[in-house]
Amino acid sequence: MSRPRSFDETDVLEAAIDCFWARGLEATSVRDLAGRMGINGPSLYNAFGDKRSLFMRALEHYAVRSMRERIGRMERLPDPKAAIAAFFGELISASLADPDRRGCLIVNTALEVAPHDPEIAILIAAYLDEIEAFFRRALVRAAAGGDLAPSVEPTDMARLLLGLVIAVRVMARTVSDRSRLDGMVRPILALIQARPDIRTPA
Template sequence: MARLKEFDEDSALDAAVDCFWSRGYEATSVRDLAREMGIGGASLYNTFGGKRALFERVLERYANRSTRERIARLEANHRPREAIRAFLAEVIERSLKDSDCKGCLLVNSALDVAPHDPQLGRAVTGYLEEIRSFFQRAVEAANKAGETPPGTDANALSIHLLGVLMGMRVLARTGARRQTLEAVVRPALDLLGRPH
């Protein structure tokens, strides 16, 4: 008869998110993970397949609970241009409340993991592309509604907005203040046109 799992997988996965997020992929050992998750090393391997496979699950969970949730909520509740403004405003607020300066797990992974692991790099790129696609959809819809300056290139602006987001999240890790983060965002928002 198979043994039942003696731990809550969702809670363990949340603990793994926190562990990787605070330490980074390379600096996190299997021992660190098992301790933070409250499970044994064998359970970690049996359930999650090891550190690398667990990290893939962690990235997916983080994307679902952070960026995907935010995008879905903002697209449902805001006009397109305002959804972009709200997205960036929420990131600023989250950054300022992050007393540990952990930043964004996806951005951290783009810097720390992606250059050394092509498969994980493709996964991180895919999550970042979801954010860029959100920006592009919003700009295209705002263009169609006549809410952006004439000739606004949705693709180019979406790439620019992603770059602004990445830069802002890196600056936030250094403890940048509100004034700095808002100054980074302001010129990008100006490209969208003034709010009515």
């Protein structure tokens, strides 16, 4: 009969996230993780498998409580264009509120781990696709309501916005001036916020 776990899984996953977020996958040791998570090495292996398996679990937990939670709240806003603007406003605020300037665990992993690990690359691509899909849905809603300029193609703009998310997250690791980050976002949001052309019938 297996022994019950003596730890809260959510708490230890949060601790694992903090550890991986601070050091990255390769530089984080099992000893680092066990110390931060408050469990011993055998318990860690029994519960989560090897370090890489734990990293993927931690990454999924991060995606749920960060990316998906934000997308869910934004999609409940009645104005889809305002939802996109609010998404970036929160993104910048969260980036600057972190005193350690750790950036985004998903974006960091895309840059540091995904190029060398095909399975993690697929996982990261799926997370980024979720962000892009949120933007595309919002833009399609705006277009369906007659509130998007014809020059703004939802799929292309969604991809541009995803690139902007990555750029903001990377830049925020070294820049503490909000005006610079807002300045990166403002021109793109202006394209989205532009009123559709209203033509008077001949």
